[in-house]
Amino acid sequence: MHRSVSTQQWKATPSQIRWNILQLPDNRQKMQPYGARRVTRLSSAKRGVPPQSTGGCFFRLHRQPLLNEIKMRMPLSCIREGLFNQWAKVRITDAEVKKLIQIAMAPNKEVLTHLAVGKLDLLSTHYTNIVNNVYAYPLGNPTQQGDTTAVTVFGAYNAVTGYFQNVRCFKSEEAKFKSIMDGTAKQRTQTAFDLCQGFALQGSGALSYN
Structure with a gap:
């Protein structure tokens, strides 16, 4: 179990603060520090995207086409290697x-x-x-x-x-x-x-x- 930390106890330097936008039930947007999101009730973020799910999305989005191309080429290279061995x-x-x-x-x-x-x-x-x-x-x-x-x-x-x-x-x-x-x-x-x-x-x- 994670130990609960209140917002009053949480401290961070400006460089350590990451801001995340959470969609609240009343459709208002609230700016909240990254460290304080642990104490936010999950019920208040039902309509928003969980912060954890957005990490590395940009990297994965641009990496996926390359991975798909590699997956497509790997079987072809394996097939050709087998054919060359046969031709020999x-x-x-x-x-x-x-x-x-x-x-x-x-x-x-x-x-x-x-x-x-x-x-x-x-x-x-x-x-x-x-x-x-x-x-x-x-x-x-x-x-x-x-x-x-x-x-x-x-x-x-x-x-x-x-x-x-x-x-x-x-x-x-x-x-x-x-x-x-x-x-x-x-x-x-x-x-x-x-x-x-x-x-x-x-x-x-x-x-x-x-």
Whole structure:
């Protein structure tokens, strides 16, 4: 039980006094020191908001959107980690890696049509060089020669992400950041992700130019 303290016994310096507005039954507002609220009868504050419930409300209100976003992203990160572990166990041939890269890096349907009918001479030099650079990235990078990346679906996915992170030239760091977060790099990486997941589930049949 709390010891009752009268308002006459309560003393505080000006810096220690917090004022709280309590709504009284007769709809009048009364200014009352923080320390004196302990002796206020609860019946006189039925229509008001208890002072204890307002502490930290502003902080919680602005913190909640961030917490919600973290909760939403955590399951996705866990799912992706599980998929990557699975991909690291799925083998893929060099020819299939090359095909996956060709599809993932295609800028439009016209390029896919040329690939489907074998008209490689109609492909632009720019596109061909991009495909070759992506394909060469894991071959010339020692970090991509481990058991989990070499000749695995996970390694194929790393070839695309590693190209944008370490090979592709951007005008500036800001341009690189925008491309990876919400631009061409993000689109190509997402396509590669979908292809890798499809290959892990269906095999080479998931790699279609159509």
